[in-house]
Amino acid sequence: MNAHERIERHFSAHIEATQEALTMLGDLIEIAAAKLAHCLLSDGKILCCGNGGSAAQAQHFSSEMLNRFERERPGLPAVALTTDTSTLTSIANDYHFDEVFAKQVRALGHAGDILVIYSTSGISPSVLAAAVAAHDRDMSIIALNGRDGGTLAPLLRDTDVEIRVTAPSTARIQEIHLLITHCLCDLVDHQLFGE
Numbered sequence: 001m002n003a004h005e006r007i008e009r010h011f012s013a014h015i016e017a018t019q020e021a022l023t024m025l026g027d028l029i030e031i032a033a034a035k036l037a038h039c040l041l042s043d044g045k046i047l048c049c050g051n052g053g054s055a056a057q058a059q060h061f062s063s064e065m066l067n068r069f070e071r072e073r074p075g076l077p078a079v080a081l082t083t084d085t086s087t088l089t090s091i092a093n094d095y096h097f098d099e100v101f102a103k104q105v106r107a108l109g110h111a112g113d114i115l116v117i118y119s120t121s122g123i124s125p126s127v128l129a130a131a132v133a134a135h136d137r138d139m140s141i142i143a144l145n146g147r148d149g150g151t152l153a154p155l156l157r158d159t160d161v162e163i164r165v166t167a168p169s170t171a172r173i174q175e176i177h178l179l180i181t182h183c184l185c186d187l188v189d190h191q192l193f194g195e
């Protein structure tokens with residue numbers, strides 16, 4: 001397969017996976033956005049976490065909340081748990097890498113806050129521990145998950161929302177997670193600030 005064919009294959013797979021996600025996940029995205037808006041209107045805040053490419057997604061989302069998305073508006077309270085290298089390295093060094101997000105959730109999370117988890121597999125121990133910590137803090141979870149949901153899916157409660165992209169490729173799941181993130185930003189802005 002030459003380079004052009006490879007590019008074409010990526011674009012086709014992306015379009016197919018995106019269309020399927022719209023069909024399967026549109027309603028859940030709407031529910032998740034309503035939960036985020038309700039949390040923010042009730043003086044709650046959003047914590048976000050994920051590993052690797054999903055750490056970048058967590059930061060991407062928190063920056064669009066804290067700064068802005070597509071319109072002028074006040075910053076909204078969101079914290080990416082993936083960015084403070086002193087905190088991350090000391091927790092990993094003194095305890096275990098699995099605890100890097102959970103310890104921050106226990107320190108920062110309050111009842112009514114939301115933890116947004118990004119994982120393409122649902123099996124990363126650090127996000128599983130973060131989910132348990134969030135529940136211990138009476139927080140709810142919005143999980144942008146992937147594949148078969150992994151061990152994260154059965155950990156979730158009725159009050160949580162799982163948005164699972166079942167595409168077989170990590171890259172496709174990450175691309176659709178980003179699209180969903182932008183939908184969430186747009187819907188939150190619309191619910192909080194109108195047209």
Ligand SMILES: O=C(CO)[C@@H](O)[C@H](O)[C@H](O)[C@H](O)COP(=O)(O)O
Pocket residue numbers: 051052053054118119120121122123124127170171174
């Ligand atoms: O971006 C990529 C691969 O495309 C990787 O960095 C990927 O995010 C990492 O392998 C993560 O550790 C995977 O974690 P998860 O999505 O399975 O929770």
Ligand SMILES: [Zn+2]
Pocket residue numbers: 053171174
């Ligand atoms: Zn990637």
